[in-house]
Amino acid sequence: MVTTVRGGGLYRGWMGSLWTQLEPLLARVEKPARYIGCEDGAVTPDYTTATNATVTWLLTYPDTYEIGLPNQGLQVLYEILNERDDAIAERSYAPWIDLEAEMRTADLPLFSVDTHRAATDFDVIAFNLSSELVYTNVLNCLDLAKVPVRCADRTHEHPIVGAGGHATFNPEPMADFLDWIGLGDGEEIVGDVTAVVSEWKASGSTDREAVLRKLSQVEGVYVPALYDAEFRDDKLIGITPRFPEVPEVVEKRTVADLADWPYPKNQLVPLTEVVHDRLSVEVFRGCTRGCRFCQAGMITRPVRERPAEQVRTMIQEGVRRTGYDEVALTSLSTADFSGITEVVKATIDDESMGCGDVSVSLPSLRVDAFTVGIAAELQRGRRSGLTFAPEAGSWRMRQVINKLITEEDLYASVEGAFSQGWRRVKLYFLTGLPTETDEDTLGIAELGRNCVEIGRKYHSGASVTVSVGGFVPKPFTPFQWFGQNTIEELKRKIYLLRDEVRKTKGLQMKWHEPAATFVEGMSSRGDRRLGPVIEQVWRNGGTFQEWSEHFDVDRWTEAMSDHGLSVEWFTYRHRDEDEVFPWDHLNAGLHKDFLWHDWRDALNEVGLEDCRWTPCYDCGACTGYGIEHVVASATPPAGGSQGTGQDLATGHEIPVALGVRPAGVL
Amino acid sequence: MTPPRKPQVRLRYSKLGKIRFTSHRDMARIWERAVRKVQLPIAYSEGFSPRAKLSFGLALPTVFESLAEYVDLTFDEPVDVDGLPGLLNGSLPDGVKITGAIALEGKVTSLQECVESTTWSLFVDGDVEQLTAWADEVLSADTIEITRQRKGKDRTDDVRPAILDVEIRSTAGANVVQANAEVHAHLAAKPRALRPLELLEINSPPFSLVLGRRVHQFIAPVGARRDPLAIGAATAPHSLSCVS
Numbered sequence: 001m002v003t004t005v006r007g008g009g010l011y012r013g014w015m016g017s018l019w020t021q022l023e024p025l026l027a028r029v030e031k032p033a034r035y036i037g038c039e040d041g042a043v044t045p046d047y048t049t050a051t052n053a054t055v056t057w058l059l060t061y062p063d064t065y066e067i068g069l070p071n072q073g074l075q076v077l078y079e080i081l082n083e084r085d086d087a088i089a090e091r092s093y094a095p096w097i098d099l100e101a102e103m104r105t106a107d108l109p110l111f112s113v114d115t116h117r118a119a120t121d122f123d124v125i126a127f128n129l130s131s132e133l134v135y136t137n138v139l140n141c142l143d144l145a146k147v148p149v150r151c152a153d154r155t156h157e158h159p160i161v162g163a164g165g166h167a168t169f170n171p172e173p174m175a176d177f178l179d180w181i182g183l184g185d186g187e188e189i190v191g192d193v194t195a196v197v198s199e200w201k202a203s204g205s206t207d208r209e210a211v212l213r214k215l216s217q218v219e220g221v222y223v224p225a226l227y228d229a230e231f232r233d234d235k236l237i238g239i240t241p242r243f244p245e246v247p248e249v250v251e252k253r254t255v256a257d258l259a260d261w262p263y264p265k266n267q268l269v270p271l272t273e274v275v276h277d278r279l280s281v282e283v284f285r286g287c288t289r290g291c292r293f294c295q296a297g298m299i300t301r302p303v304r305e306r307p308a309e310q311v312r313t314m315i316q317e318g319v320r321r322t323g324y325d326e327v328a329l330t331s332l333s334t335a336d337f338s339g340i341t342e343v344v345k346a347t348i349d350d351e352s353m354g355c356g357d358v359s360v361s362l363p364s365l366r367v368d369a370f371t372v373g374i375a376a377e378l379q380r381g382r383r384s385g386l387t388f389a390p391e392a393g394s395w396r397m398r399q400v401i402n403k404l405i406t407e408e409d410l411y412a413s414v415e416g417a418f419s420q421g422w423r424r425v426k427l428y429f430l431t432g433l434p435t436e437t438d439e440d441t442l443g444i445a446e447l448g449r450n451c452v453e454i455g456r457k458y459h460s461g462a463s464v465t466v467s468v469g470g471f472v473p474k475p476f477t478p479f480q481w482f483g484q485n486t487i488e489e490l491k492r493k494i495y496l497l498r499d500e501v502r503k504t505k506g507l508q509m510k511w512h513e514p515a516a517t518f519v520e521g522m523s524s525r526g527d528r529r530l531g532p533v534i535e536q537v538w539r540n541g542g543t544f545q546e547w548s549e550h551f552d553v554d555r556w557t558e559a560m561s562d563h564g565l566s567v568e569w570f571t572y573r574h575r576d577e578d579e580v581f582p583w584d585h586l587n588a589g590l591h592k593d594f595l596w597h598d599w600r601d602a603l604n605e606v607g608l609e610d611c612r613w614t615p616c617y618d619c620g621a622c623t624g625y626g627i628e629h630v631v632a633s634a635t636p637p638a639g640g641s642q643g644t645g646q647d648l649a650t651g652h653e654i655p656v657a658l659g660v661r662p663a664g665v666l
Numbered sequence: 667m668t669p670p671r672k673p674q675v676r677l678r679y680s681k682l683g684k685i686r687f688t689s690h691r692d693m694a695r696i697w698e699r700a701v702r703k704v705q706l707p708i709a710y711s712e713g714f715s716p717r718a719k720l721s722f723g724l725a726l727p728t729v730f731e732s733l734a735e736y737v738d739l740t741f742d743e744p745v746d747v748d749g750l751p752g753l754l755n756g757s758l759p760d761g762v763k764i765t766g767a768i769a770l771e772g773k774v775t776s777l778q779e780c781v782e783s784t785t786w787s788l789f790v791d792g793d794v795e796q797l798t799a800w801a802d803e804v805l806s807a808d809t810i811e812i813t814r815q816r817k818g819k820d821r822t823d824d825v826r827p828a829i830l831d832v833e834i835r836s837t838a839g840a841n842v843v844q845a846n847a848e849v850h851a852h853l854a855a856k857p858r859a860l861r862p863l864e865l866l867e868i869n870s871p872p873f874s875l876v877l878g879r880r881v882h883q884f885i886a887p888v889g890a891r892r893d894p895l896a897i898g899a900a901t902a903p904h905s906l907s908c909v910s
Contacts, residue, residue: 024844026687026729027729027875031689032687032728032729033687033689033692033728035687036684036685036687036688037684038685038759038760038761040759269699271685271688271692271696271759272688272689273691273695277695320703321703322703323698323699323700323701323702323703323757324699324702
């Protein structure tokens, strides 16, 4: 399978496409279009000019095609790598269980969808980790790729396995399985990793440890095998480098200016249905709201906005090229984008966009009348609901989590929505937050009820859905010391709330499975002792754990107990100020004492303003990197208090379809 | 006074290669995007969720190829019909190609309603002798009953009248890997269509389908059958019509 050529350098040549072996299997599975590639924008790599110094990457999303294809991060890196002379990138997604069974029977390995090339033919396999529940899928993909799941069992003949994405800021549970992890922005990391691997390949070296040690020198790259995790009496004492050149603390990588990275230039347009089927343009990275539960906001600081003009051109060119009629402006809280008015106006006014009916989605809708006003301006279909995320049911609770939306703000926005023609409103909440009382929980039902009443003034069939998720304390947030609510406690709160919600006609409730929240919580702040647990769950068939029909909490609790590990200790325990965290040797930019003080402030119900527009409170993110917030406009967006909609389950995107109002429609 | 009828065009297209794994619904979305990419003045429906006015004919089962799929497009203004294939083909994915275009005049019966029968090339892995015996048995039967689920209930129908012809052909020149022979079938689409996979299950023959391909769709009864492009045309049908 691997040939040595040209003076000992390893060249995993073009071994041929597996298509003819794969094709007959596709007739027997669900949604075979997931596996054919051929998307508009897909790159057909040219292997004829590859040398033994060319680094081939298999960018893999460890979930189904429908979920993985739209992932912007993967698409951006796919383009960047394929533009380089020294790299080629192809894509792969987790095969569904039906194809997996066929593949194992036919002894067919994991393949790329671009050219249907075997995964083992690649030099690097890099995963996008969006959440802890995909860990077992990563192992399954490696196994299907015929790569030993454990780093320690891999030789120079196996691909180097890496990962990036939001769930990498505590990568310790996956330390046994990932050769390297890219922390922070991936754009520059992949270039540097390519250079290292290219040199290693060209040298003909077969010393795998040598290339891993070189990778540890790349800013933003963490190589777990080069660190020892020391435990005493079950407690983590520290995670320390094994070699002198390996950094004691790994700093995340931050691109200073998004304007230098106008990607994707050729967004992939799928042939088949995917979860986000619209043009996406990232308007900024980072978030300064400082919501205390939100890891994504904290670890992506500082804010770097894309220039409004660049956003405009990316939309224009993207729409022309793809034929999409819907555009999503993505970020963690898009309504805060200082160029928002300019961009939205330019998009509607732009007649050169073809038929003129381009719809703009604002994920993460801000709770204020101003934003609803924009929404009403560009209105094509109000068929989906409008979504807001108050996150907590009482003002007191919202101060604790630093999501400073007053009830008046929420009601004003919801009234704006209903009065402008929407009939459905969705409200996101968390339960299990620090200091939460039953009064706070029931406050959710009251907010929901009041919103229904407002809606009824405009439509007799007005409906409000409250969507409740269990809170998982995350690393690098002020809540990282908080012990997660037990499954029983979460269930109790959910049923309490549900009984209350039932009393109001027009009010519905959805909730995230508490047992799934529990498993996330185990890994969220876990350490490398969880490796064998994850492996056991995988070996027992526990893939696709983020799909409710495959999720099985017993597999996890049994695996924990089989390895003598306590779920109470990992998930439910409150941490002390002197606790050594399994991520203390990584740096996301925030000072640990800032986080501790913010935790104490939270318990005292003190709120912090958005630091983009008000004085800096020195969290460490900007001062540490010598970067200031890059904003597209010096004027903050108009309108009321904080408030954004963030659905962590869907990657912070709650698309609201807005569009040009057709003539004659109200 | 009724508003003037919007210009309508009927296209015939092929679906070959990897694209055969996309579903009928996937194709509808692909067409919508293609039409927008070249900025054709496609008409949209009214109401809260305007949809582009593309009307598709009989659904092609996912996994099947086709040389004869049809779509009717409604435009807000007249377009250059002869130029449409050249204009749109560049925006359609590999494997989808327009092979005929005709302006529709007057009131047009929908594709769903006017197609009477379809022909299929079904490449199978069976032995030609066995296949010929099987085909003879099917054609010589007076009735053939199959049970299908409709609206949650089991219904038994005699499908023999829907089998208009079955011919066994060699695969020479067809370039279909792993297939030994072709079952060339002509099946009725009305009153109730017989699906090609249902045909291949009759009498549980010892072979299976390697690749299926729709070859023609016909309007008007057998004997006078015509390509759906040859309908209501003010001028002669496009030269690429495939009436056999």
